[in-house]
Amino acid sequence: MDPKPQDHQSPSSTPSQLRQVLVLRPPPVFTVHEQDFSSKFHILKAYDSPLPTHDFLQTHAQSVKAVLCSGIGPITADVIRDLPALELVVTASTGVNHIDMAECRRRGIAVTNTGDVFSDDVADAAVGLLIDVMRRITSGDRFVRGGRWATSGEYTLGSKLACKRVGIVGLGNIGSRVATRLKAMGCLVSYTSRQEKHTTPFTFYPNILQLAFNSDALVICCALTNETRHIINNKVMMALGKKGIIVNIARGAIINEVELVKCLVEGEIGGAGLDVFENEPNVPKELFELDNVVLLPHRTAFTQESFYNAAQILIGNLEAFFTNKPLLTLVPNEF
Amino acid sequence: MDPKPQDHQSPSSTPSQLRQVLVLRPPPVFTVHEQDFSSKFHILKAYDSPLPTHDFLQTHAQSVKAVLCSGIGPITADVIRDLPALELVVTASTGVNHIDMAECRRRGIAVTNTGDVFSDDVADAAVGLLIDVMRRITSGDRFVRGGRWATSGEYTLGSKLACKRVGIVGLGNIGSRVATRLKAMGCLVSYTSRQEKHTTPFTFYPNILQLAFNSDALVICCALTNETRHIINNKVMMALGKKGIIVNIARGAIINEVELVKCLVEGEIGGAGLDVFENEPNVPKELFELDNVVLLPHRTAFTQESFYNAAQILIGNLEAFFTNKPLLTLVPNEF
Numbered sequence: 297m298d299p300k301p302q303d304h305q306s307p308s309s310t311p312s313q314l315r316q317v318l319v320l321r322p323p324p325v326f327t328v329h330e331q332d333f334s335s336k337f338h339i340l341k342a343y344d345s346p347l348p349t350h351d352f353l354q355t356h357a358q359s360v361k362a363v364l365c366s367g368i369g370p371i372t373a374d375v376i377r378d379l380p381a382l383e384l385v386v387t388a389s390t391g392v393n394h395i396d397m398a399e400c401r402r403r404g405i406a407v408t409n410t411g412d413v414f415s416d417d418v419a420d421a422a423v424g425l426l427i428d429v430m431r432r433i434t435s436g437d438r439f440v441r442g443g444r445w446a447t448s449g450e451y452t453l454g455s456k457l458a459c460k461r462v463g464i465v466g467l468g469n470i471g472s473r474v475a476t477r478l479k480a481m482g483c484l485v486s487y488t489s490r491q492e493k494h495t496t497p498f499t500f501y502p503n504i505l506q507l508a509f510n511s512d513a514l515v516i517c518c519a520l521t522n523e524t525r526h527i528i529n530n531k532v533m534m535a536l537g538k539k540g541i542i543v544n545i546a547r548g549a550i551i552n553e554v555e556l557v558k559c560l561v562e563g564e565i566g567g568a569g570l571d572v573f574e575n576e577p578n579v580p581k582e583l584f585e586l587d588n589v590v591l592l593p594h595r596t597a598f599t600q601e602s603f604y605n606a607a608q609i610l611i612g613n614l615e616a617f618f619t620n621k622p623l624l625t626l627v628p629n630e631f
Numbered sequence: 632m633d634p635k636p637q638d639h640q641s642p643s644s645t646p647s648q649l650r651q652v653l654v655l656r657p658p659p660v661f662t663v664h665e666q667d668f669s670s671k672f673h674i675l676k677a678y679d680s681p682l683p684t685h686d687f688l689q690t691h692a693q694s695v696k697a698v699l700c701s702g703i704g705p706i707t708a709d710v711i712r713d714l715p716a717l718e719l720v721v722t723a724s725t726g727v728n729h730i731d732m733a734e735c736r737r738r739g740i741a742v743t744n745t746g747d748v749f750s751d752d753v754a755d756a757a758v759g760l761l762i763d764v765m766r767r768i769t770s771g772d773r774f775v776r777g778g779r780w781a782t783s784g785e786y787t788l789g790s791k792l793a794c795k796r797v798g799i800v801g802l803g804n805i806g807s808r809v810a811t812r813l814k815a816m817g818c819l820v821s822y823t824s825r826q827e828k829h830t831t832p833f834t835f836y837p838n839i840l841q842l843a844f845n846s847d848a849l850v851i852c853c854a855l856t857n858e859t860r861h862i863i864n865n866k867v868m869m870a871l872g873k874k875g876i877i878v879n880i881a882r883g884a885i886i887n888e889v890e891l892v893k894c895l896v897e898g899e900i901g902g903a904g905l906d907v908f909e910n911e912p913n914v915p916k917e918l919f920e921l922d923n924v925v926l927l928p929h930r931t932a933f934t935q936e937s938f939y940n941a942a943q944i945l946i947g948n949l950e951a952f953f954t955n956k957p958l959l960t961l962v963p964n965e966f
Contacts, residue, residue, distance in 0.1 A: 324786055328788070416791065416792070416793045416816075416817060417766075417791055417792075417793075420762055420766060420791075420792045420793075420816055421762070421766050421768070423758075423762065423816075424759060424762030424763055424766055424768050425768065427755055427756070427758065427759030427762070428759055428763060428768055428769075431752075431755060431756050431759055431930075431931075431934070432930070433756070433759050433760065433763055433768070433769065433925065433927065434763075434768065434769045434772045436926070436927040436928055436930050437769045437925050437926050437927065439928055440914055440919075440926040440927065440928050441919050441926060445911075445912040445914065445928040446912045446913060451659055451928075451930065451933060453663070453933050453934055453935045453938060454930075454933055454934045454935075455934055455935060455936070456751065456752055456755075456934040456935070456936035456937060457751070457752075457755045458751045458752075458755075458936075476815055477812075477815050477816055479815070480811055480812050480814070480815030481751075481755055481758075481812055482751060576780075577780040577781040578781060579775055579780065584775075584776050590768065590772050591771070591772050591775040591776060592768065592771040592772065592775065593771055593774055593775050593780040593786075595766075595767070595771050595786065595789075596766075598786060598788050598789055599766070599788055599789045599790055599791040600788045600789075600790060600791070601790070601791035601793075602791060603788060
């Protein structure tokens with residue numbers, strides 16, 4: 297380790313004392329690889345303290361320069377105000393919608409994410425959800441485990457994937473991986489995005505309504521922003537139609553969940569594969585009764601391999617920060 | 632229709648009377664599209680008759696030239712003996728292991744299957760099962776529907792697909808489609824087959840044991856023959872290893888099911904996605920307790936689109952037979 301004093305640690309203290317990292321609520325990646333973090337940094341665990349969060353933050357307010365977070369523990373303007381020395385927010389996620397980016401910008405606080413370390417896994421799970429809903433895999437498993445195969449002549453036919461028109465909402469790191477996979481299955485892929493991507497072979501539609509109208513299934517892969525909140529509403533679902541499938545592996549609030557549940561219950565769309573919800577971990581109970589939906593507990597990034605890789609990126613960003621080196625995965629935060 | 636007398640129908644009877652098609656047990660494709668069959672052929676429904684099958688066959692023995700079947704109603708040597716006029720067996724399946732091919736060969740009875748009409752759908756479902764087991768989709772759905780997300784901190788990590796070594800057992804119509812799909816997901820595909828296919832980019836292993844030893848997952852895509860019966864045994868599963876996944880969308884008896892259940896229960900392999908079983912519709916009850924298996928009721932070919940296409944092929948073969956035209960999808964049946 298570099299012995300000369302650094303901006304972020306004074307020479308009078310031991311490095312581990314001053315390499316403080318605040319954790320409000322432990323991200324799963326942190327929990328699984330806690331040993332790796334604890335051996336390199338002094339972890340301040342707000343969630344283990346008997347103090348209320350605000351009081352805990354007050355106690356450490358002057359010293360905390362870095363915080364580690366994820367979607368389960370938002371970094372609000374209030375939290376940021378409680379931490380006047382804060383310089384870095386490291387999130388164990390690709391999305392940053394749980395961080396008050398405007399407040400970070402105003403205060404000059406850097407934000408890093410996990411880059412595209414989860415992209416392949418999320419894309420695989422998106423494709424898995426689409427196959428599952430169209431081919432009734434989870435439904436079939438319930439049928440067998442319920443002992444109905446031997447006693448019931450029932451068989452509901454699924455839908456073929458080949459030649460189906462699948463619309464990708466947001467053709468970024470994840471969306472483009474979903475597109476590649478679906479192309480190999482013979483699907484006809486199109487997309488909508490903030491702007492047309494001229495380097496892809498896929499058909500572009502300038503807005504979500506046109507995409508839905510020309511699709512048999514939609515796969516939501518975009519970030520949650522003010523522009524995308526509730527972008528999938530009743531009108532879009534009506535355009536998608538009664539056989540249409542929606543897969544959401546992005547963020548729950550991109551879909552108007554009340555309208556989604558209504559459309560599913562009333563058969564206005566054909567089915568859904570949902571990894572994310574508006575008010576996690578709460579899932580609308582009406583969905584539990586439906587055989588044409590597959591429900592995941594926000595787990596499409598949860599593999600041993602991506603967790604290991606994500607931990608290395610989180611640690612790498614914290615190491616870089618405490619040794620004044622360039623951050624690995626800085627999130628652009630400008631107007 | 633050609634007015635001149637044909638080999639398979641005499642001019643003194645109406646065509647529909649003599650275009651008799653025997654059905655012992657109705658294949659699902661037939662049930663779904665029965666109207667199309669009934670409008671073109673005179674269907675003799677053994678399953679609707681109060682007579683025992685043998686007596687029913689005796690009644691129609693002299694006139695039945697064509698039989699329609701599938702895996703749920705085997706065409707045994709006994710059945711064939713009961714039908715001295717039989718010239719054609721049309722099966723609503725790709726596999727023909729439910730037909731006594733030796734007896735058909737001896738009698739000069741032609742056998743047609745459904746060609747590769749189901750191949751894309753079966754390949755999609757195979758990939759869906761692999762993703763499902765590795766990424767714990769059905770398991771996750773149970774977790775959410777069981778109301779455990781809000782109350783349990785539990786999360787078992789899945790396995791990443793990218794860079795996993797997947798071994799295809801049988802690189803035919805279905806196996807090669809599975810390989811293409813998995814390649815798009817970043818899997819490292821290899822295979823074993825009766826002989827090496829020099830036109831594919833995938834690594835060949837000359838036997839199942841070498842393939843298993845060099846694979847993280849096996850996808851069974853071969854036909855059931857005397858050579859492949861129980862080819863997946865305890866030794867192969869030990870070579871695959873404790874994290875290894877098996878997907879079977881071919882025929883149940885390709886796996887030694889007793890040994891598979893034992894390996895799964897004892898944790899000697901990592902999980903399984905099974906569409907087929909040795910004694911369908913009976914599924915070993917021990918599997919119902921396992922969270923790392925996905926169980927389907929032999930449904931990987933069950934889509935509206937492939938059922939429609941299969942019906943057209945079945946009808947096309949029967950039409951060709953009754954008008955003395957070449958059969959569409961004759962199964963080679965020589966030593």
